[in-house]
Amino acid sequence: MADARDPRVVTLGETMALVRATEVGSLRHAPAVALGIGGAESNVAIGLRRLGVDSSWLGRVGDDSLGERVVREIRAEGVDVRAVVDCGAPTGLMVKERPTAASTAVFYYRAGSAGSRLTPGDVTAGWIEEADLLHVSGITALISESGRATLHAAIDRARAAGVRVSFDVNYRSALADPDAAGPKLRALAERADVVFGGAEELVLMFPGDDPDAAARRLLDTGCSQVVLKLGADGATVFQPGTVVEGPGFRIDAVDTVGAGDAFVAGYLSGMLAGLEVADTLGRANTCGAMACLTPGDWEAGPSLRDVEAFQRGDADPVRR
Structure with a gap:
């Protein structure tokens, strides 16, 4: 295990190249685009x-x-990168356009991509076992059979080593219909210590239940925390015997893609730092809101200093 004073999180999944329109309107008329990258993990x-x-x-x-x-x-960005270069498949691509100032559309070109060919053998010995926490998402579970097998193998290794597991449902309808996706995502959620999901995602795994009941069913399987993400309305954390609610923030969102990932990063960082659940939720909701303030998947992800300034309400546009 890593030193408790220096927590280390490992995560795996597909990251794609990202092409996005720089102006509002359809891509059929866009005069220019920007190139970047993005991937949930x-x-x-x-x-x-x-x-x-x-x-x-x-x-x-x-x-x-x-x-x-x-x-x-x-x-x-200072992340330790363990990239496997696949000479037999291309890097996946996602394309974002802003049909209106208040909406974003995302298109994926990932069939047969290198990222979809992840295998258990790609995960090097000791990488998971030396971490404090393994974070995975449902995207990898649905992108391919080998991707799902890799997640289960990674969780097997984490549990054997006493490493906590975090799972973000992150359902993508383009990868599988709800009936096919639900049981696969549930099988992973039931093996995690911390589960993140929106209301529809929790119900997807437990058809017929409401989100609260679905969260409690996950707790019954051994999860220690189920975090219900509610967007601008904040989030709710379910733990055995307790429920903690955290209010969200009302902002003028520029781009909401990636906000859920920023929320997860904020929550995990607070949890690893030993913050109380209410404070952890406050950090997570702040990170999610701040991620919506500029275009891109991760570019607006804040530092701790940024989080503290946002929570203080420091909004002076001029720095002297």
Whole structure:
């Protein structure tokens, strides 16, 4: 295990190249686009690193320029990168447009991508066992059979080593319909210590239940915390015998993609720091709100100093 004074989180999954329109309107008329990267798990790793938590990301990329960009961008944020270069498949691509000032549309081109070919053999010996926490998401579980097998193998190793497991449901309807996805995601959630999910995602895993009942059923399987994400309305944490609610923030959102990942990073950082659940929720909701203030998947992820300033209400646009 890592030194308790220096918590380390490991995470694995697909990170793709990201093309986004720089102006409001359809891509069919966009005069320019910006190139970046994005992926749920690497977003969390970057968010954690900015909040002072050592993090490591593992994934497959293609033997191409986009794969090199993925590795370079994540590594530049101080994350330990364990990239497997796949010469037989390209780096995946996602495209974002803003049809209106208040909406974002995301399109994925990931079929047969390098990231979808992740295997249990890609996860090096000792990498999980030396961590404080393993974080995974439902995206990897649905992207391919080998991806799901890799998650289960990683969780097996974490549990054997006494490493806590965090699971973000992160359901993507483009990867599987609800009937097919629900049991697969539930099988992973029931093996985690901490589960994150929106109301619809919890119900997806327990059809017929409401979100509160679904959360309590997860607690009955051995989860220590179930975090119900409610967007601008904040979040609720279910623990055996207790429920803690945390209010959200009303902001003028620019881009909501990646806000859930920032929330997770904020929550895990607070949990690892030993904060009370209410304070951990406050940090998580702050990080989620701040991630919506600028375009991009992870670029607006805050530092602890940024979080503290936001919570104080420091909004002076001029720094002297």
